[in-house]
Amino acid sequence: MDNNIVLNIFLTIMKICLHIFLGGINVIYNYITLERPFTGQGCGWVEHKIKVDKVQKQVNSWAGGDRKRKMCTARPVWKSVSVSKTNKSGYYQIDLGNLNDVVEINEEEMTVTVEPGMCIGRLTRILVKKGWTLPVVPEIDYLTVGGLIAGAGLESSSHNYGLFCQCVVETEILMPNGEVLTCSREQNFDLANAIPHSYGTIGFITALKFKMIRAKKYVELDYRFTNTIEDALKLINEGSSRHEFIEGIAYSKEKFLIMFGNMVDTVDPTKGRENPINRWYKKFFYLQVEEIVEKLIEKRNNNQIIEYVPLLQYYHRHSRGMFWLERYANPFFYNSQIFMWLFGCTFPFHIDILGLISRPIYDVLYQSFMIQDFVVPEEKTAKLFNEADKMLNIYPVWMCPARTSETGGCFNIPEKYLNCLYIDLGFYGYPKKNKGDKLNRKPLLRHFEKFCLKNNGYQGLYADCYMSKEEFETMFDFKSFYYKVRKERNCDEAFPTVYDKISAKARNLESDDDMNHKQC
Ligand SMILES: Cc1cc2nc3c(=O)[nH]c(=O)nc-3n(C[C@H](O)[C@H](O)[C@H](O)COP(=O)(O)OP(=O)(O)OC[C@H]3O[C@@H](n4cnc5c(N)ncnc54)[C@H](O)[C@@H]3O)c2cc1C
Structure with a gap:
């Protein structure tokens, strides 16, 4: 038999064995983390306060120290769903520990208060059982509510309810001076306005109160x-x-x-x-x-x-297919019905397991791989779609409409587009200019950043961002309130700005425009 055939059979068997091994661990891990059979349904305010006190002590010790390093959460980067990861080694890391429970479900008020580390998949399981749900539910089980507020969140009901952050009625936040503040429309409104999409650069969110609707x-x-x-x-x-x-x-x-x-x-x-x-x-x-x-x-x-x-x-x-990303992990079997009958129960792979395995190889092996969402006004969507077809040719493309409003966080919505539909187009895969040709993703991402800048659009900040600071501040409205809030609330010393935390420049990734033009 040809050596190549033998090698391929061997590799396939090894892959199936590895899948069975990891899949088994994954099933148990998913059950423990999403169903949580060994812990209660919620923690209540007393226990919540004890947890917040522990975090507060750490922030106080930063405030009482030399304050040379800026702060960030101690959550390991491989646990995060976001593609762009902050290098946390130079930061003073604050352990938010087990702030991951439901604090209170108030059926009369139709609200639920949760801690920021709660996964959306766990929260929906609890709420739906009780006949309730959130107006906007991002799909991937493992996204945390804190990450969705400090990052971004949009879903198939966003044309009705707006972004995930617009379902929040009250936020409890631990500020750099150790103070725990409650912010909402009624109190500390400046903070309530600055927290969405601030990527943990205002304070540490310790609880979020969401409005609920009937499920x-x-x-x-x-x-x-x-x-x-x-x-x-x-x-x-x-x-x-x-x-x-x-x-x-x-x-x-x-x-x-x-x-x-x-x-x-x-x-x-x-x-x-x-x-x-x-x-x-x-x-x-x-x-x-x-x-x-x-x-x-x-x-x-x-x-x-x-x-x-x-x-x-x-x-x-x-969740099970991570949209369509799973096909890259399982290129031979992802579409096989027999494979699903045998191993379908092992999906979805928990982000902790995926992150641990794939993170070290992602940046090395997947230079050309692209995960990014671009959001543009409805009237510009066909133009974006056609441009992406020409430049990327990545399919499937995810399409999700969202209605804009004045309270949409840092989105710099021009007046003519207020209360209009924007459409999110999501591209997750290998860009193929010509069939079979694989390109470096950086110049392509740069091309679409410029497209968005010209067309009143936005890109997801959860993935690579190559914009200059000036471009970034044109795309997003951080100037009118975020910088002011940071100054007034003494955040400058404690946290980097969003740009300094998530941009390619901050993460020492290449951002050379000339090179980009050559390759595009
Ligand atoms: C494969 C994939 C699928 C996705 N699917 C969706 C989707 O269906 N819908 C959607 O809306 N988005 C989606 N996203 C984007 C996602 O919403 C963002 O990446 C989100 O920020 C990730 O949340 P996380 O829980 O992993 O948070 P992290 O990545 O861990 O955190 C995001 C930011 O929030 C900050 N943060 C976290 N907790 C706190 C806290 N307690 N206080 C202050 N700051 C905090 C962190 O410091 C960090 O800067 C997807 C992304 C990927 C890669």
Whole structure:
């Protein structure tokens, strides 16, 4: 037998063995961290105060020391979902410890107070069981509520409710002088306004109070096929006033699937069947949707299919496949039904396990790999989509509309776009200029940063950011309130600015424009 064939068989067997080993650990770890069978449902205010006191002591000892180093959280970077990681070695690290519980569910007030380390997947499991949910639920189970507020958060209900931070009614924050403050519309409003998207550069969030809405049992999901970006955007626009959830996936320049969702309590069998999309043997959600696209293309004159998806499974529909990133970890098996029957129960891979394994090799092996979201006004979306098709050719593309408002954190929304739809286009994969050609991602990211700057758009700050400080301050509005709040609240000495924390320059990544132009 050819040596190559033997080697390939050997590598495949090794890979399956490794998958079984890690998958087994993962199943147990997921159960312990998301279901938490050995700990209670919440901690209550007394225990919460004890935890905050411990953090406060650390901040006080920084304040009483030489203050030469700036502060950041001590959370290991491999635990973070964000792609761009801060090098924390030069920082004074504050351990937020086990601030990861529900503090209080107040059904009368329709609010839930949670600690910042709580994963969104754990929170939805608790709330949905009690018949409640949050207005905006980001999909990946392992995103923490603190990271989503200090970072960014947007989801398929954002065309109704705005960004994740807009569901917060009150924030408890530990300031650099050791003071614990409550901020909301009524008190410390300047802080409440500056905390979203501040990347931990104002203070340490210790609790967040969210408004809750009533949960129902299912999401009635209405799948619509269309074959141009213009029609896809038209569908999104028309559906935005009628549906609770909207999301699109573009599989190519001619294949778009738009999903409209509404919460319902019962399945209407005359309209469609129940589909438990996250059951262990089911393919990743985007692959199930792709099969629906094919069915809709076959049907020709009927461009609609309806399914009923259990609510919790809908919320975390992209967790198992990490959108479509899992196909890069499992290139041979990700689309195999037999593989899913045998090993589907091992998904989703917990971010702690993924981070621990993939982080050391990510920067070395994946120079050309791209994970980034660009958000532009609805009227500029077709232009962005076509530009990305030409320059990146990464498919699928995630499409998610969000409504803007004046309280959208640091987003510098021009007046003419206030209360309008912006569309998030997410690109996760290898850019291919020509088929098979792999390019360095940096010049391409730079190209789209400039595109966003010219077109009133934004890029996700959770991934690489190559902008100069001036460009950064043009894209995001940190000038009108953030710098002022930092100065007035003595944050300058305690924390770097957002730019100095997350930009490529701050992380010593290459940012050479001339090189970028040559390669683009
Ligand atoms: C694969 C992938 C999928 C994603 N999917 C989604 C999605 O579905 N929806 C969505 O909205 N976004 C998504 N994102 C983006 C994501 O929202 C951001 O990366 C988010 O900030 C990550 O949260 P985290 O819990 O990992 O926080 P971290 O990355 O650990 O933290 C983010 C920032 O918040 C700060 N921070 C954290 N806790 C505190 C605290 N208690 N006090 C002060 N500062 C704090 C940290 O210092 C850091 O600067 C995705 C990103 C990736 C890479």
